[in-house]
Amino acid sequence: MFDALKGFGVTFGTMFKKVVTEEYPEVKKIPAERYHGRHQLNRHPDGLEKCVGCELCAWACPADAIYVEGGDNTEKARFSPGERYGAIYQINYLRCIGCGLCVEACPTRSLTMTTEYELADDNRQDLIYTKEQLMAPLLSGMEQPPHPMRLGDNEQDYYVKGPELAVSMESAPFADSMETAPLKEQGK
């Protein structure tokens, strides 16, 4: 008798508590800044790709979700500073477990993760993301590769000057989509 009322009491009491239901997809929640979402392949400030096709991400991946094939940059077609670039890059989101080991493995900070979490589809093929889908968008000042190195004569210039240029771009309005996590960490 008393127990039944107790149950109603719980229900009644809940009516006055804050609602925890998320109104997805009407209202999209913005995850934490360091959420492990979809990957992104970043660019140098002049638009050249950071990926050098070293395959360390593929090696680090515990789920074998990444496939990379490197290619040679030539004088005529340059996609990244230095000798090599990622010619084929695929991440299979059916396999990816979002652990982020690939991001830790990346020696050039090419691979980072965005906060985008809407990774669902109705077929397997479309869940294998290709390089075109993973590449970061071209921001102002960036140029679609292939093109010659704009920031210096060799790849070292890119890594020496790159962070400064990235900082100056961070203050620009489009900074959100830049790869900013490491710089912000440094700031703290």
Place this chain on the structure above:
Amino acid sequence: MSNELVPVLTKRWLSPNSWTMDTYEQLEGYQGLRKALGAQPDQLIELVKASGLRGRGGAGFPTGLKWSFIPQGDGKPHYLVINADEGEPGTCKDIPLMMADPHSLIEGCIITSYAIRANFCAIYVRGEVLHCIRRLNAAVQEAYAKGYLGKNILGSGFDLDIVVHAGAGAYICGEETALLDSLEGRRGQPRLKPPFPATSGLYASPTVVNNVETITSVPYIVLGGSDWFRAMGTEKSPGPKIYSISGHVEKPGQYEAPLGITLRELLEMAGGMKDGIPLKFWTPGGSSTPLFTAEHLDVPLDFEGAAAAGSMLGTTAVQVFNETVSVPWAVMKWTEFYKHESCGKCTPCREGTYWLTQILQRMCKGEGTAADIENLLDICDNILGRSFCALGDGAVSPITSGIKYFRHEFLALCEKNAEDSYEAFLAGASA
């Protein structure tokens, strides 16, 4: 002047035009040669053995013994190579000797070549001393003209050619096997031993490599006899020796004295410390020999005495430093030298000197820490005895001995750093 001075090798140095054939011949020049050519080669080797002459290039190896290692009757040509690549910091005895009295070296070469049955002798002179090379060349030509060199010397049937070869400015070519490689036209890097030069030296033939001062002593021994020679110096280190005194003394220069003299006596001869500023540290035989301090003033400067006191006689290049000199700074400069001169063949010397230099430079800038001192000592331990040749060993001796006697100076540099950073920390906190 002290009575200790015994001009033997240096006795003609002050004569007018001492470098000419005329002067030399007047002052009993080439007398030793005539006497030697009358003897059997083996008698000469025995004579030098009996005299107890030891190599003057630093290691002090008994010269007669070295000559006796040359296999005789092996059908191969024999060579005599004179190491005149005097590059050790502080060492400046051979070049003045060759400048003032080149014929004594040539006479020594002829006698030695006769003793070891060599018909070719090369004098490998440091490339930077062009004036000395010119004078030697002129003297060699004079000797050829007079028949002391060439075919059938003085009618004895003995042939000898001498070539004066200029090095290209590498300290490592003072190492005998590197010198041989350089002489053969190769890259000057030390060779694997064995085989030793005595069996497989220049062009893979039996070769004697001797220092200038060693060979120059030979004519005097031939003339004076081994007993006369042994009358000077000590039992195990007989003979006179040119001490090159440089640094903070009133009268730096070459002082020829019997082996076993002390720095106290040498300083007296050299007019004492410059401006009376007290002695702080000194090297007994160039920068590769561990440092001495004022407490070592009475160490007898012969091979045994210097070794017993924890250093080496080396080339008797006595560099004297007074109290105005910072030990870490001097050590840093020396180490820079070794880094510059490391041939690069072996890892410890090549990489070690590179590292040591950077640490010392940083310490001298006041950016060192106490841990750096321990690191220095540990790196030195990893180089000493691990390198291919003795260059690496020489490179660490100023550091280890410098820290041994003057650790407080190194620490003082670090404390400054610690204070600075503490101040900086405080400044940062208040800002």
Place this chain on the structure above:
Amino acid sequence: MTLAADKNTDIVVPDGHVKLTIDGAEVVAPKGELLIRTAERLGTVIPRFCDHPLLEPAGACRQCLVEVEMGGRPMPKPQASCTLTVADGMVVKTQLTSPVADKAQAGVMELLLINHPLDCPICDKGGECPLQNQALKHGRTDSRFTETKRTFPKPIAVSSQVLLDRERCVLCQRCTRFSEQIAGDPFIELLERGSQQQIGTAQDQPFQSYFSGNTIQICPVGALTSAAYRFRSRPFDLVSTPSVCEHCAGGCATRTDWRRGKITRRLAAEDPQVNEEWICDKGRFAFTYTTEPDRLLRPRVRDAKTGELRDASWTEALRVAAEGLTKAKEAGGVGVLPGGRLTVEDAYAYSKFARVALGTNDIDYRNRPSSAEELAFLGSTVSGTNPEHGVTYGDIEKAPAVLLIALEPEEEAPGVFLRLRKGNRKHGNRVFHMGQWTTPAVVKTNGTLIPCLPGEEADMLGRLPSEVDELLRRPDAVILLGERAAEITGLFSTARELAAQTGAKLAWIPRRAGELAAIEAGALPTMLPGGRPVTDSVARAEVELAWGLETGTLPTAEGRDLAGILGAVANGRLAGLVIGSVDVHDLPNPELAERALDSGVFVVSLDLRESSVTRRADVVLPVAAISEKAGTYINWEGRRRPFPVVITGTNRLPDCRVLDTLAVEMDADLFTQTPAAAMADLGRLGHHTGNRIPAPSVDAGRPNRPGQRHAVLATWHQLIDHGSMQDGEPHLAGTARPAVARLSVDTAKAFGVADAALITVGTDRGSVTLLAEFADLPEGVVWLPSNSTPATVRTSLGAGHGALVTVTTAANGAAS
């Protein structure tokens, strides 16, 4: 005291050996052995970088320091075990038992790493890097080095194939020592000194060596990388399979690494009896030809309506081929040209196919200039060659004298060249080169040139300098004949005579990898497998029995040889051809071959890639490349060199399988469905003990003499040239020796071309224009590389070694 004495007598020390103690264990070692190897035999691996068992000791890296006690007295310093030879009574303490040695090694390790970049994640060597392994095993976990690292700009190309990353280099000098000691090409040296010391080349003098790839393999760090492999893969991504090189008759052991269905690199494998640890650059880098775009992947059949080749199914192609061949067999017969690059199994399938399915002896594998004299020599002397009785690499190394006739070892048999050089350096053996000029190989083997006119070699053998004759009479002297011998009348006969007279051993070193296999398999018009003469009824009966044929089935007459087959096809006597991988331009008379193929004859081609043969064929059957099949090569020693499938799962068919199926379509059974089956079938034949083909007896021919109008041509192939098996590897092509025409100054003057930079060598067929270079050739002789220019000696000149040619100043000044 007695106890100790007893203990000492425990181990018997054989003569020439010493007894020493390593880490407390007594060990007997041969005198002169390096301490590091003795320890290794004991199971104690002393770390090292500069030490290499085949190079002279350097003692440069100082990583292998150990504590040594001699005669009860400890040596004052730790000793480098890679330079110290063992001595009696030596007491050695390695890093396992001596803290001093351990600290010394750790110290050197740390020093090696201070200037080494942290490249490991992106370095090719990472995963198979001795420095990395050593650092992980014994290195410090943190670095004490906080100063500035020495840096160099990233890779410099020391040749088009070899890239040098100086930052990574630990200056062990393995590469420079290899180049100087083993290859004899000291084009890389140490430069600068101290911490700036680096490996480098002289200005405008790249690292030109046929063996440069070995330096990459022996580099203990990732300092030397190959342009072809750099950044392509990591060692742990690769599947490694032992393999055998398919480029020359040397039979070098290799290791093929592949990934994702493609070969990424090839390395030298260790085989002390054959290639030791070295292979030439061609063997190392020339593997891309199998993945060229013109690779045949599907069978093709000539469409009856359009007359064009079209893709077809295997079923259809085999049916068409079988029908066509059956028809041709009835219409006059079918000739078989298997080509000289087959494995024993495949060559055997061709041989059996010709005899069983086609009923003919018209089979000749020799897709090169050849002669009847050679055929007799192959049957009488070469067939049945094996390392037990014949000449081996080891024999060449130890021979007191080696006479090379018509053989340019560095260009035609690089492995043999290395042994000759080693023999000269280690044992002081004498090498005599009978040839036309002092080639680099003559210099590098410290050899003596016996100059003669091209074609005069046979005659010259009768007039050998007495010194050579004398040396050849010493036990174990060796005479080596090259492929070119077939172009010199009487050479085989006189060489055999010379060998018989002097007692020297005789060996024949052809260029192609499949020659010995083809001889063993009987892919010749006079020979059944095992060197059995086709005309010998006993031999035929043996084969018929083993093959399960009725007595008298095998053709009894000798067949046509290469020229005979092509001639018979051209004039319509033969109605069909089965051709393996044969390049028309290799043939002595490419024109005749093309005429034959165009004569309307029915052609079945089994090939890897499109060629002028496949384009003219009626049926094209694609076959497996060397990496896609198993098989056995027989090298020039007669040594069997079996290898497994490298890239599995390609479903490509080896020649023996294709021929087996084709034979089934023609109602014959070859039992060569797989290489293993083919080998077993060949094995059932057993050794031939009966009659052999008689030895040739041909008098030395009269060579062409140069005259006022004509010079005599000397020619041979350069190792790296325009051969189709080097396609698709531009970096390798970049290391080829420049193609020049060589002649003496006097010859140039006589022909009025002394001032010309470019000269044209011509025949009535065509001409080759090349830069001229003066060399010590006999008067009136001009030398050309056979296949190093677009215009080749065979195709453009229609000439060969010893032919008469004209020499003129190049007309238009453009090299062809």
